[in-house]
Amino acid sequence: MDVTAGAMIPILHKLGELLIGEYNLDKRVKKGVNSLLTELEMMHTVLRKVGEVPSDQLEEPVRIWAGKVRDLSCDMEDVVDDFLVRVDEGSNSKPTNMRNRVKKFLKKTTKLFGKGKALHQICDAIDEAQVLAKELGDLHKRYMLDMPNTSNSATIDPRVLALHKDVGELVGVDRTRDELIKTLICEDGSSKEQLKMISIVGVGGLGKTTLAKAVYEKIKAQFDCVAFVPVGQNPDIRKVFKDLLYGLDKKKFMDIHNTIMDERLLIEEINEFLMDKRYLIVIDDIWKEEIWRYIDCALYKNKLHSLVLTTTRNVSVSEACLSSSDGMIHRMKPLCDEDSQILFHRRIFQSGEKCPKDLQVVSRDILKKCGGVPLAIITIASVLVSNQRIKEKGEWMHVHNLMGHGVTQGGIVKDMKRILSLSYYDLPFHLKTCLLYLSIFPEDCEIKKDWLI
Ligand SMILES: Nc1ncnc2c1ncn2[C@@H]1O[C@H](COP(=O)(O)OP(=O)(O)OP(=O)(O)O)[C@@H](O)[C@H]1O
Ligand SMILES: [Mg+2]
Incomplete structure (x- = not known):
């Protein structure tokens, strides 16, 4: 999972709403929320920069630090969400839909922050978050973590081949x-x-x-x-x-x-x-x-x-x-079925040798998942041959089942991932998070809009 895919954006929005809305926030809360907002905006900027670099090109300490910042942002969102639920105090059923929760939250915030107990709690939560944010800032300074330089990648592009x-x-x-x-x-x-x-x-x-x-x-x-x-x-x-x-x-x-x-x-x-x-x-x-x-x-x-x-x-x-x-x-069009099959079989079998009957069906199923993309076809073909030995049918089936769920073995598959992940790193920040979120749904699954936050 990407280090930047924290809950920064929603939480920044929520805190922003609190500040600029016409909510009669206590002075103390307002000050706390304000400095937290600045802190989080800084973190967000740093995480964006980290997110532009493929994680395998990040220095290990930077990766660990960025992961911790992301965790903190998620914890913070939990705190704010907790308040959203509390707004519904008195009612037995917790509202499940996020949009409703936000609506209710905005409606009743003034009332809530007027209450002494809730005020106390939000102040504590804000203090705690600020201490954590400060600790992370100190950690960053202490280890002099260098932010990644996106224009200076020394790795070799596998596409040269x-x-x-x-x-x-x-x-x-x-x-x-x-x-x-x-x-x-x-x-x-x-x-x-x-x-x-x-x-x-x-x-x-x-x-x-x-x-x-x-x-x-x-x-x-x-x-x-x-x-x-x-x-x-x-x-x-x-x-x-x-x-x-x-x-x-x-x-x-x-x-x-x-x-x-x-x-x-x-x-x-x-x-x-x-x-x-x-x-x-x-x-x-x-x-x-x-x-x-x-x-x-x-x-x-x-x-x-x-x-x-x-x-x-x-x-x-x-x-x-x-x-x-x-x-x-x-x-550019994908390869047609016939050319896909020629490329796939040529990579696996010796010239002139045909695909054995028992492998024909699974071979067709694998090619369907490759969608006529030559890079996918030749990568999967090399997974099916090791040390010049063609793997057994069971292993073909296994590879077929793994496709789309992250086949992880071998350097060639790693190269393919690196080539395709270039497109991911090219996405603007908000679409990166969006894509990662959507990727939790299974392939071909219909996604109902109400399921989305
Ligand atoms: N028609 C083909 N027959 C056999 N192999 C092919 C064919 N087209 C592409 N390949 C192989 O597929 C891989 C990907 O091809 P290529 O690098 O040309 O893709 P690309 O569209 O330029 O990708 P990128 O967007 O990453 O630059 C390479 O290993 C290439 O040799
Ligand atoms: Mg190219």
């Missing part, structure tokens, strides 16, 4: 690749005069990079200069520009990575270099529109039939990619 896949291992790519090339390049072998753009969009692991690479390899010989540049989630834009220059001319820009140049100079250098050349550039894995806008500035819009391909998981980024050039969005 996909760039160097043998084309022979790919399934169903040729057809889509050739269709894309046809739309990019006219019958007579030339593309349209102006710069043309294709933005490939789709969920993680669907094969966007693989397709872009296939197109790039097939047509690159027709261009004066070419480059394939991965961007990623938290890019250093100067490095992206330097990678681009290095890709375009390895000799000329041999030393570019050791040269100190700011963004402005790099953009000028790229523009100048591209001005009189027919170029093919792939900008792979863009996460933010803003990053694209910087890159776009560097791509000189000549009339020499140049081509740009971009890939992204994000539809709004792919739309932004088209804003300054003629082009189209290619929505």
Whole structure:
């Protein structure tokens, strides 16, 4: 569970309501609530920052500390909720629906805080929470915990391997690749005069990079200069520009990575270099529109039939990619059933060997859960083979049952989780909590809105 998924937001709202509402709070309570609110807002900001980093990249002490902050926020919510229930004092039935509870709470707060006993209790609870919050703050100072730096991740992206896949291992790519090339390049072998753009969009692991690479390899010989540049989630834009220059001319820009140049100079250098050349550039894995806008500035819009391909998981980024050039969005489709099966079986059985009859049904069921996503198919296939031995049917069934419930064995599955969790860490804070909350419901379960808080 994510360290940030505490109850911070609801509790901040509730405390805020108490303060700004027309509730006749005792002065003492008001002061306590106010300083607690500030304390919690600070904690919330810190937790947000921690939540932007995958937990396996967090320093152990930071992770432990953030967990404790989250626990405190949950305890605090319990305290406030406890008051919500007490508001209903006198009635035997506790209101179960949160919204009703809040309503009742707001209605009767004035009355409640007028009562000496309740006043005493809320003051005690606030004092206690403040002591705990202070202790956590001291802990943070004492151990000089460094907040994670989201732009400085040193882990290796497992997707690098996909760039160097043998084309022979790919399934169903040729057809889509050739269709894309046809739309990019006219019958007579030339593309349209102006710069043309294709933005490939789709969920993680669907094969966007693989397709872009296939197109790039097939047509690159027709261009004066070419480059394939991965961007990623938290890019250093100067490095992206330097990678681009290095890709375009390895000799000329041999030393570019050791040269100190700011963004402005790099953009000028790229523009100048591209001005009189027919170029093919792939900008792979863009996460933010803003990053694209910087890159776009560097791509000189000549009339020499140049081509740009971009890939992204994000539809709004792919739309932004088209804003300054003629082009189209290619929505990546999952592999069809037949191609899924070919990829799956090719990964498990020796070439030419067929899937044994007794494994056919479970194999189909597993593929159904993979939803035509190549990354899922090849990951599950590697789980079913260990030391070149194909596992027994019972183990296939077991894997099938575990799918969707977090299959945890092996480094390959870990890599897949890491690749897909990039999308989770890209979510805004409130949607992270929302997604985690929804994930407690079983797959395909209908979620009634009344069940949700
Ligand atoms: N058609 C295919 N046949 C065989 N393997 C494939 C195919 N398409 C993709 N793969 C494999 O699936 C994995 C994921 O593909 P890829 O990295 O291209 O996905 P992606 O859509 O770019 O994902 P991300 O959003 O994470 O960048 C890679 O290991 C790749 O080699
Ligand atoms: Mg990719």
